[in-house]
Amino acid sequence: MEIDTATVPKGRPREFCVDAALAAALRVFWSKGYEGASMADLTEAMGITKPSLYAAFGNKEALFNKALDLYEREKTDYMRAALDAPTARGVAERLMYGALDMYSCPENPNGCLGVINSVACGAEAECIREAVVARSATAKQAMLERFTRAKDEGDFPEDVDPAGIAAFLTAMNQGMAVQAGAGATRAELERLVETGLKLWPGR
Amino acid sequence: MEIDTATVPKGRPREFCVDAALAAALRVFWSKGYEGASMADLTEAMGITKPSLYAAFGNKEALFNKALDLYEREKTDYMRAALDAPTARGVAERLMYGALDMYSCPENPNGCLGVINSVACGAEAECIREAVVARSATAKQAMLERFTRAKDEGDFPEDVDPAGIAAFLTAMNQGMAVQAGAGATRAELERLVETGLKLWPGR
DNA sequence: TCACTTATATACCAGCCGTTATGGAAATCG
DNA sequence: CGATTTCCATAACGGCTGGTATATAAGTGA
Numbered sequence: 001m002e003i004d005t006a007t008v009p010k011g012r013p014r015e016f017c018v019d020a021a022l023a024a025a026l027r028v029f030w031s032k033g034y035e036g037a038s039m040a041d042l043t044e045a046m047g048i049t050k051p052s053l054y055a056a057f058g059n060k061e062a063l064f065n066k067a068l069d070l071y072e073r074e075k076t077d078y079m080r081a082a083l084d085a086p087t088a089r090g091v092a093e094r095l096m097y098g099a100l101d102m103y104s105c106p107e108n109p110n111g112c113l114g115v116i117n118s119v120a121c122g123a124e125a126e127c128i129r130e131a132v133v134a135r136s137a138t139a140k141q142a143m144l145e146r147f148t149r150a151k152d153e154g155d156f157p158e159d160v161d162p163a164g165i166a167a168f169l170t171a172m173n174q175g176m177a178v179q180a181g182a183g184a185t186r187a188e189l190e191r192l193v194e195t196g197l198k199l200w201p202g203r
Numbered sequence: 204m205e206i207d208t209a210t211v212p213k214g215r216p217r218e219f220c221v222d223a224a225l226a227a228a229l230r231v232f233w234s235k236g237y238e239g240a241s242m243a244d245l246t247e248a249m250g251i252t253k254p255s256l257y258a259a260f261g262n263k264e265a266l267f268n269k270a271l272d273l274y275e276r277e278k279t280d281y282m283r284a285a286l287d288a289p290t291a292r293g294v295a296e297r298l299m300y301g302a303l304d305m306y307s308c309p310e311n312p313n314g315c316l317g318v319i320n321s322v323a324c325g326a327e328a329e330c331i332r333e334a335v336v337a338r339s340a341t342a343k344q345a346m347l348e349r350f351t352r353a354k355d356e357g358d359f360p361e362d363v364d365p366a367g368i369a370a371f372l373t374a375m376n377q378g379m380a381v382q383a384g385a386g387a388t389r390a391e392l393e394r395l396v397e398t399g400l401k402l403w404p405g406r
Numbered sequence: 407t408c409a410c411t412t413a414t415a416t417a418c419c420a421g422c423c424g425t426t427a428t429g430g431a432a433a434t435c436g
Numbered sequence: 437c438g439a440t441t442t443c444c445a446t447a448a449c450g451g452c453t454g455g456t457a458t459a460t461a462a463g464t465g466a
């Protein structure tokens with residue numbers, strides 16, 4: 001019996017593309033948040049019926065988590081890549097301009113999926129909130145390690161606190177997300193980024 | 204017929220204090236957001252029944268707007284007062300430390316009522332979102348005017364953009380709110396504030 | 407062709423949502 | 437006192453929520 005990784009499934013084949021449906025679901029969660037997105041909203045955007053959704057994705061919570069995976073994989077990858085910049089200033093530039101591009105891209109919903117779903121919610125969505133908060137905590141941790149190294153390498157003046165800098169850059173990103181969600185234009189966000197980089201310590 | 208401003212009402216007097224009930228409602232909206240707060244949550248926290256709530260406040264939306272009024276009157280007054288500081292740096296200090304105090308006060312729910320309700324929501328809460336966004340826009344406008352004046356008075360170096368600085372300070376506040384909502388400690392927020400002030404332009 | 411497996415479509419479920427009608431209790435006015 | 441006005445408590449409303457049972461359609465392999 002040989003291993004068959006790409007075997008043809010036995011029963012009736014599904015009539016929709018799982019990846020495309022998930023991408024559509026992501027847009028809905030991104031626009032309305034977990035609680036604001038109803039199953040009716042989701043199925044309509046995904047072009048499938050509720051039983052198909054449940055068969056393919058489990059339930060609303062599992063669907064959200066898969067959408068969150070997709071979001072991190074496709075939309076926030078610039079964050080991980082930014083940490084590879086040779087200098088701390090380079091990291092900040094890549095992070096801020098990357099955020100600027102994402103938040104002002106007309107294809108994307110306004111704001112940040114993570115921020116939207118980490119601020120507040122009813123009781124039943126609390127576990128969703130915790131999951132989102134945990135993910136952004138690991139992202140911030142990676143930033144902290146990068147800036148700690150940067151300080152060791154002499155990227156910062158003596159009086160700069162790497163943890164403070166990481167929190168600062170995180171706050172800038174979150175502020176951009178909130179302002180983008182409130183309808184800020186790309187030009188407005190651009191001024192914010194340029195001001196932030198002008199204030200950035202060192203050369 | 205004389206004017207009687209403090210006349211005794213005719214029918215049965217109400218058995219609860221409207222102000223205390225509104226304060227309780229504010230706490231619920233502040234913790235869970237407009238959509239996350241159910242009428243059951245509200246009535247339980249306010250200690251009244253639903254008909255009493257509707258008689259005294261109208262409906263959920265009207266109740267939220269009154270809670271938002273109370274929030275601005277009692278919790279964000281430091282913002283208006285901060286603009287009276289003699290220098291731009293003084294304004295920034297008062298704003299950031301005022302935000303720090305509010306976001307780290309154990310009496311208050313975590314985060315900012317405005318940020319919570321301006322990021323995303325379902326269709327029926329869109330008008331709430333717009334109202335909140337409009338209020339924060341006027342707050343930002345006042346900040347912009349203050350920093351424009353500050354630049355004229357020589358508080359900033361030549362290459363500083365008042366609009367950028369206003370957006371920057373707004374972003375810092377929003378970032379603090381998001382991080383506080385995610386469970387940041389007062390010490391963490393303090394480092395963020397100190398870093399922000401260290402980066403502030405000029406003396 | 408026939409059994410088997412899986413997906414789809416319709417209709418439905420209990421439970422909660424914001425909101426309100428109804429009936430009785432508590433106050434003032436005449 | 438009775439009449440009137442206002443408030444409280446119960447219980448219900450239609451509509452929407454996330455989630456599913458049932459029946460049928462569309463593929464596979466024998």
